[in-house]
Amino acid sequence: MTRISALVTSAPAGGISYKNIDLQVNNEAKAKLKPVYTGLCGTDRMMISGNLPFTYNPKGQDYIVIGHEAVCQVLDIEDNKFNIKSGDYVVPVVRRPGSCVNCRIGRPDNCSDADHDVIEAGVRGLNGFNSEYFYDFPQNLLKINDKTNILINVLTEPTKNVMKAFEIFDKVSERSIFTGSDSTYMQKNCVIIGTGSEAFLYAFMAKEYTMNVFMTNRHSMPEDKMKIIDGINASFFNYKNETMPDYIDLLIDTSGDPETIMRFIRKLNYNGVCILFGTNGAAPGTDYTGIDISYIVEHNIVIAGSVDGSKKHYLDAIKYLNKWKYMPGSAVKYLITGIFSPDETEIFMKKPIEEIKSVIKW
């Protein structure tokens, strides 16, 4: 037993403190890891405010170390087939497989029994990554080969969600010919609802598909954010008062708001796809009518929920972050809008103005 400092909450009650905890050394998990950077996200803040009822502490603890977005350095590790060595940078995965038919093939993101069968670091039943150091198994770690500007790789976990969502898009868009008559996505319009970090990462990826990308929200965009959007040759419109594209081929929601979602579904093109990613249990209800259902039917529209991602999506995330890191202008680096120390716990309670992604440096 060692005492280390950590950021902890009590799930699902909430609260946040930076304090010393007794680290139960897991003798089996022979990788010792030190977080270098961890990211903050909506899930963390909802946990801290006691608004995520499905979260729970690890067995035998009255607290949970929070944080599931991290890039870590390996302090010590047993021999492993992944060729991970001491000193390497790694990203640990959040969700750990259970025994269902999807988990068995390494796809806990598609767990058929997620109510009972999975644990998630920093969220459900397993300590997260915001502690001086921690132990994990080599198979839960993804190695970052490129050690330059490792800060960007703290975005790996949120980016893996985007990779999973586009995998779903690839699958469901095979119902018909989705691409244009030139085989490309160049004339396809992608609208992304929201302007948080995930929304930006979706925009980055939609541009890799060569789509026309539009981000939207119900307020205007500050200059700093517009710089990023311009940097990837995308657009923004305030949907309350600005013109939007005539039709949408791919709609991605990061808001979780039923009213906004339906507003844009009504603009989806034939064979259009809507990816639902954002969640907001507190979002008010809105009327969906028979006309809306008819619209979805007659336009062969698909609406697909997408949650989490598996190791393959982490690898894809690493691949694309690596590309974006080196692109001229490197817009991706502007997604990190603040770097804090672990004791600045107030950022868990109050989102910094114009935050895209806040990061803790360990």
Place this chain on the structure above:
Amino acid sequence: MTRISALVTSAPAGGISYKNIDLQVNNEAKAKLKPVYTGLCGTDRMMISGNLPFTYNPKGQDYIVIGHEAVCQVLDIEDNKFNIKSGDYVVPVVRRPGSCVNCRIGRPDNCSDADHDVIEAGVRGLNGFNSEYFYDFPQNLLKINDKTNILINVLTEPTKNVMKAFEIFDKVSERSIFTGSDSTYMQKNCVIIGTGSEAFLYAFMAKEYTMNVFMTNRHSMPEDKMKIIDGINASFFNYKNETMPDYIDLLIDTSGDPETIMRFIRKLNYNGVCILFGTNGAAPGTDYTGIDISYIVEHNIVIAGSVDGSKKHYLDAIKYLNKWKYMPGSAVKYLITGIFSPDETEIFMKKPIEEIKSVIKW
């Protein structure tokens, strides 16, 4: 110009009459066809009551011959590569391809520009099949090789919708492992909302997938209909007061009613699929909340609209109807609940009690 009797309405105004019309002989369309049986469906009734605003008369006519479900006999036909000859039975397709990227590959059901680019016999801009005889092109006809009990083949057109919907199911269910750990659908629950003819055809097909099939509605089922459900080893529950399965893997809606749809989406399993097929523009709205959206996201659920079907689906429909025709008990034949003559136009206005499918004998 010849005078023939036909069932006509004026689109989109409505009305119905059985009367003589001048048949414009299309000299290009060298297949002369006589309907043997035509089927009635909700679309016909909505047209007649003036409730389908997107319908319109053929150019230069102030009426449209209604009816898009038919099995016909060929009176005369030019040589064709489909090996269709005089005396053969055929089913004419409804939707005719335009020039979009999907129509080009024979998939007008996925038309990317259906607002402008397609015509539909008996619905939009083209006479339907309820007339003494009519002309069409060989490429719009599907031959029925099995001439026994040809009445069943009047169900080809509604069945092709089911085939298209299951094609969509096949595609979207590839996002994850949908089948059980034994590779089959045997432990999967399929719930079908509605008890009309399409609902029954969906039930027949879901049984071919070896799923557990449940039909549901908000009233009890009369004995005649229960006989069919029993005949295919499916179940029924009244969702207002009877027990339903604990979870649903595949949900198929034929009601178009937002409230009922969401009631069951909330019971969808992880990786579940909801196929929306029914449309009812007059269905009242209902509240979809942030919790509903979160449920769809966290369960990796897909909701897919499915409209129409292409020639390949007509062929699949013929294949399965042929199977069902010969099955011991032959439950499929009980789907046809009434056979009427063309002058009994009141059935267009008033649905016979306990109708599943009403058919007109020509």
Place this chain on the structure above:
Amino acid sequence: MTRISALVTSAPAGGISYKNIDLQVNNEAKAKLKPVYTGLCGTDRMMISGNLPFTYNPKGQDYIVIGHEAVCQVLDIEDNKFNIKSGDYVVPVVRRPGSCVNCRIGRPDNCSDADHDVIEAGVRGLNGFNSEYFYDFPQNLLKINDKTNILINVLTEPTKNVMKAFEIFDKVSERSIFTGSDSTYMQKNCVIIGTGSEAFLYAFMAKEYTMNVFMTNRHSMPEDKMKIIDGINASFFNYKNETMPDYIDLLIDTSGDPETIMRFIRKLNYNGVCILFGTNGAAPGTDYTGIDISYIVEHNIVIAGSVDGSKKHYLDAIKYLNKWKYMPGSAVKYLITGIFSPDETEIFMKKPIEEIKSVIKW
């Protein structure tokens, strides 16, 4: 321990005898089964002649009960979730899953480690079905709901191979648009090499796809076999001297003969698919040249090996056999060309003239 009569060989040495063996009662496998009909195939004959080096006896036995094609009746069974009861007819599966990533999802036919990880009833390490009775687990049994003409269901096991092969065809033909511009397979030519039982079952299935089906071999077809081919509206040509179709879209080989296979690959159309199913380790080699490789490349051709099938394919086999059973003319029944008793062991050594499928009645 009970003494029962069985057909046994010693793997891989060979030989055949019908004799009494001591049945080791497996107390765990609580389904007691009596074969009703078993089928004979090339694998059986090769085992008996000592020509299948990969076969081996069950552990602790110096013999193996042969036979892997069977329809059985349940004598006694424990409660099970498959709703199989005493008196039911069932087909037992051949290959039993190991622990590889494909076996885990019920796909031992795709076993990633079949050299070490699977056992096969009647072939590798597990007694087959040619014994008075035997024990198995409910999860290895597929129930036949339709009890009429149960003889046809002895074809379930060979038919499941066909279902797996068409699953592969479905997947690999998605590289491009394989269907015609009308979305159907109606103008597509399927050539099947061979005229044994598997070849016929492939022909039956290719007709379900509405392809033009041609069977071929290097001799003429006897009248009995031609009756079956005519019955499903397919064709036959002797490739040594008769005209063949100008091009082939789908080529299926049941011969395992490299020379014949390449003869027809050279006729494959752009985007064509060749399914290799037949195996014949003794088939002589033939020259494949750079021109052949270029042809495959420039025509985007796929050649796919297909072995075995999983429970889902057995279910599909049952579905289609059920359809074919009831079709007018019922050509499928003519595939069974002889019914023998277990003591007529000479049929294992000498193929009856004009055999398609020989069956043993228990």
Place this chain on the structure above:
Amino acid sequence: MTRISALVTSAPAGGISYKNIDLQVNNEAKAKLKPVYTGLCGTDRMMISGNLPFTYNPKGQDYIVIGHEAVCQVLDIEDNKFNIKSGDYVVPVVRRPGSCVNCRIGRPDNCSDADHDVIEAGVRGLNGFNSEYFYDFPQNLLKINDKTNILINVLTEPTKNVMKAFEIFDKVSERSIFTGSDSTYMQKNCVIIGTGSEAFLYAFMAKEYTMNVFMTNRHSMPEDKMKIIDGINASFFNYKNETMPDYIDLLIDTSGDPETIMRFIRKLNYNGVCILFGTNGAAPGTDYTGIDISYIVEHNIVIAGSVDGSKKHYLDAIKYLNKWKYMPGSAVKYLITGIFSPDETEIFMKKPIEEIKSVIKW
């Protein structure tokens, strides 16, 4: 009519000269283009030596301008929906769509009638890109947004072949679970036969899949080439005398040599995939036996020919080349081993020692 200098041959007879030709100004094709760099490939050399019988001169010409790998600058262009302007860099596509079902959806690489229905710049019936300037249509041009180090983009055309091949791999590997039980390709072995420019580009892409990548040939690798292989963390073995991996999951051939191909197919793992890309009509034949066929069947192996690529693959090529351009070390730039002037026509006849890709600067 203007006189410009160009590199021409006469197809299919061969020969090469750098001389003045009369440029037929195509008044419809309103993009005027100047090549900046063009690449040389085996096809060019085979044309020049008169060994590509399917090549032919444009109608009304007794010569054809050769060259189908180019990055060009736009001198003048009409308004277009692709937002291409004067001064932009573009890559022109080689194959132009005909009217078949695949060409109709922008996939001339999958042309169903390539013997009659497609033309290819610099190869079949259309002048290529090795001339002072030429005219083309905006829809045949792909814009390069990143203007840095434009030389690398001369690799776009050969790289698009790789993208098409991996699209095929993605499709055919869906027959089973191809990835490991962790959902990734990290433990999968990819062997690439050959060490030319295409082989290297395949290696680059296989690394993006995170596979273990092995290049092979029947001689040792010079230091310069090894530097590139090391730079992407791949390996090389001389298959005549060095150890190769125990098993292969993905085999890619760039040699077109039947003997070498079969040597490695015999090492393919269960569910393995072999992509045939290389062509060499002069490669000697080799014996394929019944044992080889059995191996392919019993291992569920797929062998897929892959030719050409469509606009979507050009876009993917541009995407990845852009990534590789900026990667630390930038191994991709070493693929260009020589830059020549148009009058150095001897490089068409004699491959420079240790050439990977020779380029002409215009």
